[in-house]
Structure formats: C-alpha cells, structure tokens
Amino acid sequence: MAMANTKPSESGRPTETSAASAKRIAFENVSVAYNGLTVLDSLNLTVNPGEIVALIGPSGSGKTTALRAVAGFVRPSKGRIMIGDRDVTNLAPYDRDIGMVVQNYALFPHMRVEENVAFGLRARHTPEEVIRTRVPEALAMVGMAAYAKRYPRELSGGQQQRVAIARAIAIRPQVLLLDEPLSALDAQIRRSMVDELARLHRELPSLTVLYVTHDQSEALTLANHIGIMRDGKLRAFGDAQSLFRYPPNRFSAEFLGRANLLEVKGVQPLDDQRAQVTFGDQVLIARNHHQLTAGSDCLLCARPHDFRLDAPQGDSNRLTGVVRSVQWQGDTHNVTLDIAGQEIRMSSAPMSTPPVPGAMLTVHFNPTDVTLVPEDGRHG
Ligand SMILES: Nc1ncnc2c1ncn2[C@@H]1O[C@H](COP(=O)(O)OP(=O)(O)OP(=O)(O)O)[C@@H](O)[C@H]1O
Ligand SMILES: [Mg+2]
Numbered sequence: 247m248a249m250a251n252t253k254p255s256e257s258g259r260p261t262e263t264s265a266a267s268a269k270r271i272a273f274e275n276v277s278v279a280y281n282g283l284t285v286l287d288s289l290n291l292t293v294n295p296g297e298i299v300a301l302i303g304p305s306g307s308g309k310t311t312a313l314r315a316v317a318g319f320v321r322p323s324k325g326r327i328m329i330g331d332r333d334v335t336n337l338a339p340y341d342r343d344i345g346m347v348v349q350n351y352a353l354f355p356h357m358r359v360e361e362n363v364a365f366g367l368r369a370r371h372t373p374e375e376v377i378r379t380r381v382p383e384a385l386a387m388v389g390m391a392a393y394a395k396r397y398p399r400e401l402s403g404g405q406q407q408r409v410a411i412a413r414a415i416a417i418r419p420q421v422l423l424l425d426e427p428l429s430a431l432d433a434q435i436r437r438s439m440v441d442e443l444a445r446l447h448r449e450l451p452s453l454t455v456l457y458v459t460h461d462q463s464e465a466l467t468l469a470n471h472i473g474i475m476r477d478g479k480l481r482a483f484g485d486a487q488s489l490f491r492y493p494p495n496r497f498s499a500e501f502l503g504r505a506n507l508l509e510v511k512g513v514q515p516l517d518d519q520r521a522q523v524t525f526g527d528q529v530l531i532a533r534n535h536h537q538l539t540a541g542s543d544c545l546l547c548a549r550p551h552d553f554r555l556d557a558p559q560g561d562s563n564r565l566t567g568v569v570r571s572v573q574w575q576g577d578t579h580n581v582t583l584d585i586a587g588q589e590i591r592m593s594s595a596p597m598s599t600p601p602v603p604g605a606m607l608t609v610h611f612n613p614t615d616v617t618l619v620p621e622d623g624r625h626g
Contacts, residue, residue, distance in 0.1 A: 268295030268452040269330035269420045276325035278311050286311045287478040288325070293421075293471075295330075298447060300453040300465035300486075302501070303475030309458040310349055312475075313423045315348050316456065319401050329421060340369065345414030347407075349425040349458075353398040359385070359409050360394040366417040381613060384416035385409075387446060404435040411446070421454045429460065440467050466490065474498045492535040492617045499547045499619055506590040508546040513538045513618065520613050526586050530563055531613040538618055548616040550580070553592035553609040565590070566608045569601045583607060 271293040278286035286308040293299040301309045314320040316327055318339035326335040334342050345366075353362045363381045372380070385391045388408040392539035398406055407427060414422060427443075428436045444467065447453065450581075459465055465472050466486050474482040474489070474497070482489060482498035493499035499507055510523035510530060523546065532546050567585035574580075578593045579600050592609055601607050 256519075257559060258484070263420045268454055269421075269422055270295045270328070271299075271454055271456055272328040273312065273315070274326045274328065276312075276315055276322045276327060278308075278315055278320055279323045284323075285478050286315065286322075289480055291473055291480060292484065293454050293456055296451050297456055297470040298456045298457055298468050299471045299473060300459055300469035301473045301475055302459055302465050303481075304501070305460075307475040308478040309475055310425055313346070313425050313456060313458055313476075314379055316342075316421070317344055317423055318342050341418075343420045344423060345417055345419035345421070345425040347410045347414050347425065347427045349429070353409055353413070355398050357397075358394065359390065359396050359398070359401070362398070362409055363394075363413045363416050365413060370417060378414050380418075382478075384412040387415065387449065388412045388442070402435075403431050404439060405469065407431065407439065408442075411443075411526055415446075415450070415453070419453070421456070423456050423458075425458045428459075428464065436461070436464070440464055444468055474501055476501075492533070493547060493619055494536060496545060496619065496621060499545070503549065504591075505547045505549055506592075507619070508548070508585075508588055508590070509543070510546045510618070511543045513542045513544060514540055521618060523618065524567075528565075530565075533614050533617045535617045536620055538620060542620070544621055545619040546616055548611055549592070550591045550593040552591070552611045552615045553594075554611065555594060555597075555607075555609060558610070563611045563613060566606060569603050569605050569607050571603060572600050574600070581607070583609065 273289045273291045276286060276289045276553065277284055289312060299501040301312060303309055311320060315322055318337060322335060326333050329342060360381050363384050364377050365407050367377045367380060382394065383389055385394060388411050390405060390408050390412060392399065393405065407560055411427065419486055421579065428439050431439060447455065457468060469486055471484065472486050472489050473480050476497055482494050489498065490503055493505065496507060508525055510525045512524050514522040516522055516531065519533055520531055521538065522531050530546060538544055565585050568585035570582040572579065573579050574596065577596065579597050580591065580593045581601060583590050583592065
C-alpha cells in the first residue's frame with residue numbers, strides 16, 4: 247500500500263514520513279486509436295515517483311486520452327503502461343491503484359459528501375470501520391471536514407471540486423490523475439486551489455501525480471516537469487523552468503508563456519553558450535541553448551520582461567521600434583512595439599512617464615536572458 251507509513255499528525259491529518267513508497271508512471275511508446283484514427287501517437291513519458299507532471303496542450307491534443315490510458319478506461323493499440331515496476335496495460339481500472347478526478351467533475355448528486363467520498367472504498371469492499379476513519383481524514387485534507395452531511399448541490403464549485411479530490415485520495419492511491427480539476431472555477435478560486443493542491447502534495451509526498459490542464463500558470467506553479475502535447479504527440483518535455491526559458495520549438499515557446507519570437511538568420515556560435523545572429527541589418531547575441539549549428543536560421547525567443555528600457559551605451563542588443571500600444575495593469579506597464587514589421591510585447595515595472603503610441607522606443611536585452619529556438623526539424 248502506497249501510504250503504509252502514514253501516521254496521524256497533530257492536526258489530525260495523516261502525514262507521511264517519506265516518499266520511499268512512491269511509484270513512477272511510465273508510458274512506453276503508447277498509441278491510442280479511436281475507430282482507426284490515432285489520437286495518441288507513440289507517447290514516451292515518465293512521471294518520476296512522487297513527482298507532479300503537468301500535461302498541457304490545445305483542445306483535442308490527446309491529454310485526456312493519455313490519462314484514460316493510465317486509468318484503464320481506454321486500451322492502447324500499441325505500447326505499455328507501467329506503474330512502478332508493474333505492467334498495468336491489461337489490468338482492469340480497479341486493479342490499478344489509481345485515484346482520478348475527471349474533466350467536468352461529477353459528484354453523485356443524490357449522495358451526501360461523505361457517501362461520495364466513501365464510494366471508491368465501498369467499491370473495493372473496504373471494511374466499514376476503516377471507511378469511518380478514511381472519509382473524515384480525506385475530507386480534512388481538502389478542508390471540507392465540516393461539509394460531510396451536505397449534498398453536492400449545497401456546495402460551491404470549488405467546494406465540489408475539493409470533494410472530488412477527497413474522493414480520489416480516500417482510496418489512498420499510488421497515483422493520482424487529475425484532468426483539468428480546476429477548469430470549472432473562476433480565476434481567483436483557481437489560484438487558491440492551486441495553493442491547496444501544492445499543500446496537499448507536500449502532505450502526501452509519495453503520491454505521483456499526472457495533471458492535465460489548459461492553464462499554463464497552474465502547470466508552472468505545480469509541476470516538477472511539464473509535457474506539451476499537440477496532435478497526439480508529445481512536442482516538448484522538461485523541467486518547468488528550462489522549458490519556459492529554453493523552449494525547444496516554436497510551438498512550445500508560443501504555448502507556454504506566449505514568447506516573443508523574432509525571425510533571425512545566420513547563427514554564428516561565439517562560445518559554448520552564446521551565438522550571434524542577424525535581424526535585418528542588425529547583429530544580436532543570444533544564448534544558443536539548443537546548440538544550433540553555424541549558418542542556420544532560427545527564432546530568437548524573448549519573454550516580455552526580458553526587455554529593458556535603460557539600454558547602456560554601446561550595448562549591442564538594442565532594438566528600436568514604434569510604440570503601438572501601452573497598457574497599464576497596476577503592477578506592470580505592457581507595451582507593444584512594431585520592430586521592422588514584427589510585433590513584440592514587453593512589460594516593465596510601472597513607468598512614471600510611459601511612452602505614447604506612435605513614439606520611437608529603444609529596448610535592449612541581456613544575451614543570456616534570451617535563447618535561440620530552432621524553427622522546426624530535430625526538436626520537432
Ligand atoms: N471516445 C472517443 N471516440 C472517438 N474519438 C474520441 C473519443 N474521445 C476522444 N476522441 C478524440 O480524440 C482526440 C483527443 O481527445 P482528448 O479528449 O484526449 O483531447 P484533450 O487534449 O483532452 O482535449 P481538451 O483539452 O479539449 O479536453 C480528439 O480529436 C477527440 O475528438
Ligand atoms: Mg481533455
């Protein structure tokens with residue numbers, strides 16, 4: 247049992263003493279087809295024991311299908327799925343030791359909260375005396391202990407989603423699959439639920455989590471690693487920070503954090519780290535994280551906050567353009583610039599005298615803050 251080393255804490259909540267019993271989830275070359283149409287294509291991905299991996303990607307890219315394959319609701323046409331060292335590909339869903347919160351969550355409307363949370367335990371023929379302790383324990387972990395007797399219709403959306411999570415963890419699964427668990431909630435509640443999920447994972451460090459979301463900020467906040475899906479394929483995978491800073495292709499740069507991408511030419515490596523490129527008649531220097539070879543054309547990826555207004559004299563990485571729009575958003579000023587026909591977005595701390603639309607503005611960037619990204623090819 248994944249949480250055999252669980253002991254009650256002073257708060258009455260179970261805590262775990264180590265993540266030693268955590269199990270990995272591994273997709274080994276997994277494909278899934280519906281009516282002969284491949285919607286998940288040769289997926290290779292590992293969620294390390296006790297980690298949270300977020301799968302993000304546009305609608306229809308195969309995220310839910312990947313989760314359903316782990317849960318056992320859909321059978322791969324190819325490949326296998328491992329949980330720990332166990333090949334679960336041919337096991338029934340209830341033999342897989344998995345907790346799942348499905349997209350468009352549905353609590354059973356005719357059951358009280360406590361009955362909903364007990365559901366998975368009853369299905370597994372858990373003895374009643376165990377159910378009597380597990381249900382309040384799971385509800386306490388999501389801050390819903392006081393709501394055990396209510397019906398779902400008597401709860402807010404966020405509260406219902408907490409109950410759905412309690413229902414998933416009540417069986418003490420080895421792995422937890424979450425499919426857009428917060429998508430039905432408004433932005434503010436979503437943020438506080440993200441904090442709660444982070445806390446829950448600290449309390450259950452042996453729980454291995456695969457988290458599907460549209461929301462990149464959820465992914466960046468919660469996940470150790472992020473996978474980006476498109477058209478049934480994994481297009482990028484990496485730890486959250488390096489994927490954000492050094493996206494391996496145009497699609498992941500645009501999808502995760504809406505990067506500015508300048509089309510630049512003629513890579514000339516300068517040293518292990520940096521390379522020179524040309525943009526129009528200008529020379530720019532950037533990090534060559536993906537070791538692009540000399541002569542190639544590529545994209546220069548810069549985040550809105552990578553641009554600075556206080557360009558030092560003689561600094562080479564300067565870009566001048568026409569201000570298109572200026573937007574004040576409380577703690578930032580967002581400026582859109584047209585540079586030789588390409589639009590870039592920059593954001594800065596609030597300015598006392600912001601530029602006006604139509605004015606010329608020069609921005610600069612640090613070579614090591616921005617990276618070169620291959621347009622396509624080997625990084626896909
Ligand atoms: N039961 C099914 N029968 C046939 N096609 C399906 C079935 N379920 C999903 N699909 C198709 O498989 C593809 C992947 O769907 P999936 O639900 O995995 O996408 P998703 O990435 O989760 O999208 P979303 O972000 O909208 O939830 C889609 O093109 C979808 O139409
Ligand atoms: Mg989905």
